[in-house]
Amino acid sequence: MPLAEVVGSTAAIGYGLAAIGPGVGVGLVFAAYIQSTARQPEAARITQPFLWIGFAVVEVLALLGIAFGFIWAGAPVG
């Protein structure tokens, strides 16, 4: 006899799990930028493009999670 039952799409749980990594990653990227800027304020302009590149590269993982959730929504459940 099942004690509990999950109804609806488990994609929401999957996406929650998938967002952990990029969440930590984006946090690290900005933490590193803030720290480097605090240590050497003149370097703020120099490192800024790399901040955004790093942010974008990490963030795309979370966005892949959103996209694939919908792409595989119609896939047959095994």
Add this chain to the structure above:
Amino acid sequence: MTGQTAVLAADVPFPPSVGDFYLPSIVPWGGHDSWFTKITLMLWLSVAILIIFFLVAYRKPQLVPDKKQWLAESIYGFVRNNIAVEMIGKEGVRFAPYLATLFSFIFMMNLWGIIPFFQISPNSHIAFPIILALISWVMFIYLGFKKHGIGYLKIALVPPAPWFILPILVPIEFFSNFIVRPFSLAIRLFANMFAGHMLLLVFTLGGFAMINANLWLAPVSVLSWLMTIALTFLDFAIIALQAYVFTVLTASYIQGSLAEGH
């Protein structure tokens, strides 16, 4: 509940789905299977607005610029100095026109996502980001082969590493440089716009769904709609950021193709 709200709330589909992105045709003479949708209209409008704006702004260039000329020069100057020259170096100036066009086009296309009565970005259909990413992809590969000839393959694929690790590294480099790059460029822009629109839909329709379910939930509905307004501002930040990121990454790929080997 007022009459209008009742009508609005009567058939609110919740939760929103992918189907909400496929808009009906808007040709005035009917015909629901025509290709001319709001998305098409917004695409044409973006192109027209950008062409007309930059033509008008530069019609009579003056030493002391007026407002229009100042805005156009700021956009171009920003892309030229802060993206092209900073990422690529002195050579970057010759890519500044393309990068500025790319930046303003993506920004305009994204901006439809928060303009009232339009409120969906054409970039939330992956067809548009894919074409933009393909242009960048073909461009940086072409530039690499033009500058280094067949040696570009060595620069792009063979990192400076001990020989025994190369059998693993070369496939990884190939995968990340030639396959993942265009794919991630397109997905990033698409998914941001898609998720932005989805968030606005969830909070707007969620407000209606709650007020519909139980009148005592009306305060929560109001909270939900206030959240929509806050999210619209967040969306604006994301819109500008994604236009910038797409342009910076394109510039960085071009820089990688033009750089002297390792």
